[in-house]
């Protein structure tokens with residue numbers, strides 16, 4: 001009887017890990033925190049948009065999170081790489097993302113979702129922002145909130161990406177981005193069960209960077225228009241010869257050390273020196289940069305811009321690049337227990353009140369009059385959009401890799417399977433090498449060892465599950 005009870009407990013524990021979910025993340029001062037453990041959450045992430053902009057084809061029902069086979073294939077490789085977060089740039093608010101969101105959730109991987117799309121009416125038009133801020137646009141972006149709000153692994157929304165990237169765009173757009181943030185935050189407050197952070201992803205244009213951050217975070221009579229966090233697309237660390245100083249990371253730390261909101265790299269990974277060695281990873285998660293909450297490497301799939309960690313072949317198989325191996329090695333070398341087990345920094349800088357004095361470049365917007373809510377939009381914000389498609393987690397039935405994956409030397413990786421994490425955990429690096437042989441710095445023999453080790457661990461989980469189930473059935 002006693003052992004049956006233990007088996008039942010074990011069964012419940014295993015079952016819970018499948019059915020349950022990662023802990024929602026919220027913001028406390030300068031940090032993201034896990035709402036359950038209250039520990040600091042640092043983003044160890046990769047940007048995910050297979051096919052680039054072409055991966056978003058609304059007319060044929062396709063975006064990066066609609067095909068469960070593709071998501072399973074890639075979630076397995078991202079989980080092995082060691083990431084806990086992806087950023088997805090273009091999604092359609094009317095599509096079903098349940099399978100993909102659930103697969104990433106089961107893998108312990110959070111999602112940061114951009115609410116915009118590349119087509120007309122799907123984002124703020126930086127040349128004439130006032131023409132694009134209207135009911136139709138807000139309906140789209142609120143639809144994205146509706147679609148993703150119930151997934152516990154929805155970490156945050158980007159209200160906009162790199163809208164200000166030079167002198168002229170920096171003059172007229174910031175107040176519109178703040179208007180969009182205000183509307184999104186109020187929408188979430190009125191129509192969601194939990195707070196989901198909203199922020200901006202900035203281009204690393206140094207002449208306007210500090211002003212962008214200052215403008216976005218400052219307090220405008222509590223009207224909700226401030227960013228909850230600040231993402232920086234940072235490509236200044238290039239190759240193995242770069243240093244903390246030469247890459248200007250010291251300047252970034254100085255700039256953001258007193259930030260009232262979390263700051264992280266929403267894209268990083270300069271590709272001027274190839275293959276990339278990703279030495280900046282060690283710097284980013286070191287105690288020199290504790291005011292930065294990690295970052296997302298640009299990007300998972302190889303596209304024309306040549307930033308891929310993996311090549312997606314035409315037959316749906318994947319070939320890892322040396323960049324994947326090198327990044328995995330960097331993630332494996334992190335003291336992940338220290339990074340994920342840290343207490344929040346306790347920083348509670350209050351954002352200064354918005355004021356023209358905060359702006360120092362002389363070329364950035366100093367007008368803090370946030371545009372009034374657009375015509376017919378107030379009711380949407382208060383009562384919600386009509387007929388939203390609301391996502392929800394579903395059971396993950398399949399864990400085996402649906403397609404072959406080849407290591408960087410072309411040898412097929414064996415035993416690929418999604419690991420269903422226990423204890424609602426976020427994914428962490430596993431200290432293993434994925435590409436079978438012949439990586440530039442790899443060690444063939446130990447590689448095979450660790451791969452086998454991981455595979456047998458997963459198998460034993462299932463064996464245990466089967467054994468427990470069998471025991472129960474026998475007892476009952």
Ligand SMILES: *[C@@H]1O[C@H](CO)[C@@H](O)[C@H](O)[C@H]1NC(C)=O
Pocket residue numbers: 068098099100102103394395396397
């Ligand atoms: C698992 O199977 C159920 C029932 O067929 C289905 O509704 C669900 O979408 C599947 N889950 C995934 C992640 O594909």
Ligand SMILES: *[C@@H]1O[C@H](CO)[C@@H](O)[C@H](O)[C@H]1NC(C)=O
Pocket residue numbers: 313314315316317404
């Ligand atoms: C798929 O395509 C890749 C690249 O062309 C090739 O190396 C691989 O053998 C193909 N695999 C299958 C299963 O067809």
Ligand SMILES: *[C@@H]1O[C@H](CO)[C@@H](O)[C@H](O)[C@H]1NC(C)=O
Pocket residue numbers: 175367368369370371372
């Ligand atoms: C500031 O922006 C508001 C719109 O948000 C506009 O009505 C006003 O004219 C602007 N002020 C100046 C001085 O440009």
Ligand SMILES: *[C@@H]1O[C@H](CO)[C@@H](O)[C@H](O)[C@H]1NC(C)=O
Pocket residue numbers: 332431
């Ligand atoms: C990862 O593996 C290396 C080499 O086998 C070992 O020195 C290191 O301690 C391991 N790290 C962790 C976190 O297990």
